Amino acid sequence: MAYAAAGGLAGRYWTLRLTDEYGNAISTSSSRARDHYDQGLQLFLGANYGAIEAFEDAIAADPGFALGHAAHARALMMSARMPEAKVSIAKSLELAGSADTRERAHIAMMSSLLAGKASETRTAVLGHVREFPRDTMAAQLCTNVFGLIGFSGEPGREAELLAFTEALLPHYGEDWWMMSMHALSLCETGQVDASAELMEKSLKQNPRNANGSHFKAHAQYEVGETAAGRAYLGEWMEAYDDRSVLHGHLTWHLALWALHDGDETAMWEAVDSGVKPGTAKGLPINVLTDTAAILHRAEIAGMTVEPRRWKDLSDYAARCFPQTGQSFADIHAALSHAMAGNGDRLATIAETTKGFAGDLVRPVARAWGEIARGNWSAALSELSAVMATTERLGGSRAQRDLIELAYVNALMKLGHAKEARRTLLTRRPVLSSSPPVAGLN
Structure with a gap:
């Protein structure tokens, strides 16, 4: 008072x-x-x-x-x-x-x-x-990778997010929310052990903190704990109301782990029950980005994606994101348009995009078009232009693995398996032991 x-x-x-x-x-x-x-x-x-x-x-x-x-x-x-x-x-x-x-x-x-x-x-x-x-x-x-720092489009935004939560942390003591926010900042800057330790303290205070369970899933992803992650998150979500904002995105995490486990049946069950448009109840940006990412990562892993899935997603993207400007959404909308064969929609993004990282969206959009046409050399050239600064596009490391894996997949299609392995070992070693890329295992 x-x-x-x-x-x-x-x-x-x-x-x-x-x-x-x-x-x-x-x-x-x-x-x-x-x-x-x-x-x-x-x-x-x-x-x-x-x-x-x-x-x-x-x-x-x-x-x-x-x-x-x-x-x-x-x-x-x-x-x-x-x-x-x-x-x-x-x-x-x-x-x-x-x-x-x-x-x-x-x-x-x-x-x-x-x-x-x-x-x-x-x-x-x-x-x-x-x-x-x-x-x-x-x-x-x-706070969070989806906050105003995370979507600033500026270089070093992961370090800025860490500095922001680190400065706030002493003012909150043992507060479960602030600990979970700082834990994610630690995770996204590679301090996974410290992140996991802090997250456990947060979840002990409030086990039903969905942000906490989400960020714990990120830490488990970053160290390759696929089985443990599936078990933990699957059980945790049994009591999570599907009307909650993170339900669809957490279901995406389960789908992603199922893909990494080679469990195609479980992956599609997760996609169809709570990730794709029409079943997910979260924010449109999550519905679009999560669905596009899991569909293309499934293709990269050698799974078959029905064309109607891309068509439905392209229509959803055109309806929910008719104008460019949200760069993270734009790259996923461009992917859905490219894979659905909607060249006019793709061209709108590739040629007229604006937003916090619009300069990066354009080459990524062009790369998706080249991938859809099987022009792997041109795709590799376009992706090469953005690989040093992908953090500016937004999203977490786990989400930006879509671009990492697309790059590696292009190398594989061109017969550069050795370079593909070296790229993963250098850029995303957690994926290198069991790469979710067809032909690379």
């Missing part, structure tokens, strides 16, 4: 203000609103279903709770319900006059993000957390 002064020099009085679970003063005097808000925080930060409903309960208890409306908008954004999110953020802005300095800045950043001003919002968050490091709903905008 906190006390705020009000009134003039004469007749000054003090009003009781509540705080959220991270110690931030919030502009509501309703304990019920505060309790529902805290519940929403827990669900949102743990990537569990129900955050939207909890924030709705908070603003029902206090319709004038400005930060409650902002949190509601953010949760709606993460469910791809953008029109509703705009309504909520507009209400939050309307009520912001009654909020304090931190809350007004917080609301402004959520509004900026919803307006598509990613770079501007990122700069604002980096400054904001220096003064308010425990403002978790603001800080989380820059």
Whole structure:
């Protein structure tokens, strides 16, 4: 709790203000609103279903709770319900006059993000957390590989993400959310043992933290623990609501491990039950990128992918991402268009793309077109132009292995098996012992 002064020099009085679970003063005097808000925080930060409903309960208890409306908008954004999110953020802005300095800045950043001003919002968050490091709903905008740092398109963004979470960590103590965020930063910079140790501490506090289970899966992937990963994640997901934001992506992890295990039946079961369009309930960017990646990685491994799968995915990409600008989505949309034989759609991305890493999207898109036509030498030339800076495209190391394996596969198609092996040993040694590339084992 906190006390705020009000009134003039004469007749000054003090009003009781509540705080959220991270110690931030919030502009509501309703304990019920505060309790529902805290519940929403827990669900949102743990990537569990129900955050939207909890924030709705908070603003029902206090319709004038400005930060409650902002949190509601953010949760709606993460469910791809953008029109509703705009309504909520507009209400939050309307009520912001009654909020304090931190809350007004917080609301402004959520509004900026919803307006598509990613770079501007990122700069604002980096400054904001220096003064308010425990403002978790603001800080989380820059955490994770899918945050504003992860999608900045700048060189060294993995190191920047590590520096960001490392600076925040001392302010959170033994907090399960912050530990899980820093654990991923460690994992993505190659510090897998330290990541796994920190992640176990996080999961011990909150075993149902889906971000924690997700990042543990990444650590297991990075050390080649395929069997252990399948067992852990498969069991963990039995109790995970399939309406939750990470359900489809975690199913992708299971599909990927099944592919690496040579278990084609389990791979397709996972794809068809929770990864592809029509079955996955996550964000469109995850549905597109995960489906495109698993289909092409299956082809690289020597499996047959039915043409209708590519056609359906190309149609989905055209519908959900009709304009370029989200570079990570763009490279996967380009892949789906190339494999479906939709040259006009592919050309739009290859020739007109924009966005945080648009200069890299263009050669990758051209490479997919060459691969689809079996022009392996041309594909290799296009991919070679981006291999030194693929981190700028976004996504995790596990996700960017799509490009690593496409490059290695092109070498194999050209008869350069020795160079293909050397490339994996140099760039992705975890994949070199049992490469998911046809003919390389």
